Amino acid sequence: MELRQLQYFVKVARKQHVTQAAEELHVAQSAVSRQIHQLEEELGLQLFVQKGRNLQLTPVGKLFLGRVEELLTGLEKAVGEIKEFLDPELGEICLGFPHSLGISLVPSVVADFRRDHPNVKFRLKMGTFSSLIRDVIRGDVDMAFISPYPENNDQVVGEVVLTEELYAILPSSHVLADYSSIRLEQLKYDSFVLFSENYSLRTIVWEACRKAGFTPIIGFEGEETDTIRGLVAAGMGVSLLPEMALTQISPLMPVKVKVTEPHVTRTIGLIRKSGHKLPIVAEMFQQFLFDYFRLR
Structure with a gap:
């Protein structure tokens, strides 16, 4: 089983169409069909069924898709961690925040940080109190601004910054x-x-x-x-x-x-997942934020 087969499988599953998947992958339609066929032969089962002009996942295909997406996400994260280890300045920070902080605070701190770290990328996610805690616990974001600071939640740690x-x-x-x-x-x-x-x-x-x-x-x-x-x-x-x-x-x-x-x-707090080590670039940003608010 090859990585290319899994990537092609996920793309076809999302597009429900071999031709459209091939166009996005910039490869020939026959190459995509061949890889899907080889994957099904190796697994000994049918992943797709034809429905009109589209392909639909079989029940076992849906199960397989979930596992493959987890695998590819983990692989992508691992590659990112290796690149970040070699050069933290090329890393990405995933930051959550409530809407009220998106007007001025978040743009200000991100802009200030990127003056010294211009190549660091940010992925920003807005949410409510409960959804931000959930995103931190699930690892969807590295850290999050939150208000009020959750005093009695042992699944997250952090401190009040403002x-x-x-x-x-x-x-x-x-x-x-x-x-x-x-x-x-x-x-x-x-x-x-x-x-x-x-x-x-x-x-x-x-x-x-x-x-x-x-x-x-x-x-x-x-x-x-x-x-x-x-x-x-x-x-x-x-x-x-x-x-x-x-x-x-x-x-x-x-x-x-x-x-x-x-x-x-x-109170406005900065939280991260309890017992979880932040990526190097996220640790840099966290320390920057603590210093930022102490000085102000």
Whole structure:
């Protein structure tokens, strides 16, 4: 069984068509058909069945595909690790982060790191609190920014790199828009624009309102910082957002007001898989991040 056979098999399985697979592989159709035929003979089973003009995997073909993809992924990772060992500057870093950090923080730290390491590549993946932890545990990302920092999860390790203040955001027409600071309870009769339930910022805002003695009235829900900010600016309600999410200027901007009671903050952590050694280039980036935040 040859590596080429497995690569051709995966390509045909994904395209469900020998001709299209051959075009992407830049080889003759006959070469692809021959390799698939030899693979089936060696295995002693049929991997594909013809259905119209397309090929479909047999049940055992589907099983084989999953195993082959795992094998090829592992091989690709091994080759990457060897190249990185020989020259970490040619490595790739897989970084996860929540949407609210993608506005300015992640672009800033990546740009700063690449000034001294211009050949390092980045693969970025945005996610929610739970999906970022899952991505780290499964190895889909080397490390992830996350908020709040998960204190009681023994499957990930890391540290808090930043504590950030949350501000009330109000429409410019709001009666409190000219105030320099407010108590959160002053917004208890307002409609709130909140993140959806799977976002950690929603939990932080909800808990802050509870401490202020009320349950927020939910008018709108969204999944992106820009949406929350825009809805508030358009007069659809009020909300709380971290300062970092308010740095970008857009046509629709709400008014930012400091909240004094309670003082609302969120922790931002950098996590990696517990007991897992990072690739060399990822270790370099992790240390860069720790130094970056300590200096700031």
